[in-house]
Amino acid sequence: MPQLILASASPRRRELLAQLGYTPELRPTSIDESRRNGEPPAQLVRRLAREKARAAVRSDENALVLGADTLVCLGDRVFGKPADAAEAQQNYALLGGRWHQVLTAVAITDGQRVWQTLSRNAVFLRPISPAEAHAYWVSGEPQDKAGGYAIQGLGAVFVRSLRGSYSGVMGLPLAETAALLSQLGLPPPHLQARHE
Ligand SMILES: Cc1cn([C@H]2C[C@H](O)[C@@H](COP(=O)(O)OP(=O)(O)OP(=O)(O)O)O2)c(=O)[nH]c1=O
Numbered sequence: 001m002p003q004l005i006l007a008s009a010s011p012r013r014r015e016l017l018a019q020l021g022y023t024p025e026l027r028p029t030s031i032d033e034s035r036r037n038g039e040p041p042a043q044l045v046r047r048l049a050r051e052k053a054r055a056a057v058r059s060d061e062n063a064l065v066l067g068a069d070t071l072v073c074l075g076d077r078v079f080g081k082p083a084d085a086a087e088a089q090q091n092y093a094l095l096g097g098r099w100h101q102v103l104t105a106v107a108i109t110d111g112q113r114v115w116q117t118l119s120r121n122a123v124f125l126r127p128i129s130p131a132e133a134h135a136y137w138v139s140g141e142p143q144d145k146a147g148g149y150a151i152q153g154l155g156a157v158f159v160r161s162l163r164g165s166y167s168g169v170m171g172l173p174l175a176e177t178a179a180l181l182s183q184l185g186l187p188p189p190h191l192q193a194r195h196e
Pocket of ligand 1: 052072146147152171
């Protein structure tokens with residue numbers, strides 16, 4: 001059975017995999033995440049997931065390496081992790097009171113072939129006042145989150161509606177990821193019947 005490697009520094013991705021019983025080796029990578037000229041968001045997010053997975057491959061092992069990337073976008077406009085309070089404030093002014101998209105791509109590679117899945121989700125955030133935006137920024141939660149909010153944290157107070165996958169918005173769509181890993185011979189350990 002191949003070993004599972006998680007090419008990620010995100011504690012969310014580790015926790016989501018742990019929910020299904022996976023305990024991957026952690027191998028964070030650092031790649032250039034900049035967008036190419038005119039690159040559509042769905043293409044960008046798939047490419048970044050693939051590049052993260054590939055960057056963590058080592059030639060001397062029987063392993064499946066998983067990389068993922070999450071993007072928040074409004075049409076063609078992509079919102080990254082806000083660099084400062086002003087950028088976060090700007091994001092919330094645009095994202096509040098409407099639907100936006102959260103895309104998470106997952107890529108799994110054995111070093112040769114790559115298997116991918118894309119989770120497309122829509123989130124409606126209620127309007128966020130400047131005072132709330134400031135308090136939220138000071139909480140420390142927005143800094144390392146795409147779009148500057150976390151559906152699984154204090155940010156839930158702004159989430160009025162979700163169409164799609166909760167785990168997909170959090171950073172790793174579990175149904176799709178488990179299906180892919182099962183196909184590749186690594187079904188969720190917690191779904192395996194125990195032999196007494
Ligand atoms: C929208 C949203 C994003 N996020 C997080 C998930 C991702 O960790 C992060 C998006 O950044 P990513 O660049 O996808 O991932 P990362 O830099 O955290 O980790 P790595 O590249 O090492 O895998 O935003 C939440 O935790 N909750 C949310 O509701």
